[in-house]
Amino acid sequence: MTTKQLQEELLTLKKKNQVTILAHYYQPIEIQEIADYVGDSLGLSQKVSKINSEYLIFAGVDFMAETASILNQDKHVLIPNYESCCPMAAFLTPELVREFKNEYPDLPVVVYVNSTATVKAESDICCTSSNAVKVVNNIGIEFNVESVLFGPDANLADYTEQISGIRCIPMPDIGHCYVHSQIKPEHLMEMRKKFPHANLLVHPECTRKVRELADFVGSTAHMYYKVKNSSSNDIDFIIGTEIGLIQRMTQDFPEKNFYPVMDKLICYNMKKHNLELIKYLLENLDDKTFEVKVPAEIAKRAIKPIEKMLDFS
Numbered sequence: 001m002t003t004k005q006l007q008e009e010l011l012t013l014k015k016k017n018q019v020t021i022l023a024h025y026y027q028p029i030e031i032q033e034i035a036d037y038v039g040d041s042l043g044l045s046q047k048v049s050k051i052n053s054e055y056l057i058f059a060g061v062d063f064m065a066e067t068a069s070i071l072n073q074d075k076h077v078l079i080p081n082y083e084s085c086c087p088m089a090a091f092l093t094p095e096l097v098r099e100f101k102n103e104y105p106d107l108p109v110v111v112y113v114n115s116t117a118t119v120k121a122e123s124d125i126c127c128t129s130s131n132a133v134k135v136v137n138n139i140g141i142e143f144n145v146e147s148v149l150f151g152p153d154a155n156l157a158d159y160t161e162q163i164s165g166i167r168c169i170p171m172p173d174i175g176h177c178y179v180h181s182q183i184k185p186e187h188l189m190e191m192r193k194k195f196p197h198a199n200l201l202v203h204p205e206c207t208r209k210v211r212e213l214a215d216f217v218g219s220t221a222h223m224y225y226k227v228k229n230s231s232s233n234d235i236d237f238i239i240g241t242e243i244g245l246i247q248r249m250t251q252d253f254p255e256k257n258f259y260p261v262m263d264k265l266i267c268y269n270m271k272k273h274n275l276e277l278i279k280y281l282l283e284n285l286d287d288k289t290f291e292v293k294v295p296a297e298i299a300k301r302a303i304k305p306i307e308k309m310l311d312f313s
């Protein structure tokens with residue numbers, strides 16, 4: 001069976017069983033092609049809060065499926081491969097958040113959505129890489145403070161502090177995304193030499209030294225719309241984020257050229273899903289092995305910082 005035939009079979013099954021499929025921009029392109037919604041963490045969180053179908057298949061990492069479960073306690077959220085986890089989220093535990101809160105009792109806790117449900121339950125507000133600056137500015141005003149606790153990504157904390165002027169104390173200071181933190185200034189300089197007229201876009205999860213060499217710093221959705229709204233003279237783009245976004249933009253904007261800032265910029269955790277696994281789920285919707293269900297008492301606490309973020313967005 002070809003990929004196309006398998007995709008058609010899945011689309012038929014999805015329609016018949018009234019299932020919604022959500023996919024992150026970093027998913028394999030053949031999954032993005034059959035999804036009802038494709039987006040970054042913020043876009044998907046916003047979609048998830050408005051979905052009517054009883055079953056949701058979330059092609060993303062575990063924290064994304066957990067967020068969907070928190071926002072849809074009455075629905076079944078399924079993940080095609082339950083080994084798809086985010087190593088960055090593992091940098092921050094609820095115990096560590098409580099330690100920081102004890103040390104800084106007056107400061108609000110901002111957590112990146114790339115965190116576990118139990119960590120979200122300890123926070124005052126969530127953020128994504130699309131809205132971190134806005135969230136921190138708003139929470140700074142609300143709590144009348146010039147510093148916040150921010151985790152788990154120390155690079156996003158640094159970026160948010162740079163732009164907002166509000167001190168973002170990282171929880172912990174070693175939290176990072178292994179995909180973005182492997183990009184080094186040398187990679188950017190090499191690509192600049194090769195493509196001197198190209199626009200260079202990087203993600204805020206990159207280090208400050210990398211961000212300072214880029215033309216534009218933004219989330220995956222911001223990068224996507226930066227390209228979409230670019231003039232017809234802007235043809236070449238060097239992209240400093242996971243390869244899945246490049247695949248998506250190559251499809252959506254065939255008139256532009258995209259170059260990854262370095263080879264093998266792949267989130268292997270995101271790539272653990274495939275069409276066969278989705279087919280199994282569509283044929284076995286009641287297999288609890290693949291259901292992500294955040295316990296009600298955690299969900300009740302974790303929903304508040306997520307909804308507060310969505311209100312600000």
Ligand code: SF4
Pocket residue numbers: 026061085086087088089114177178179180242267269270
């Ligand atoms: S790209 Fe980085 S932050 Fe995103 S899921 Fe992969 S490891 Fe986690």
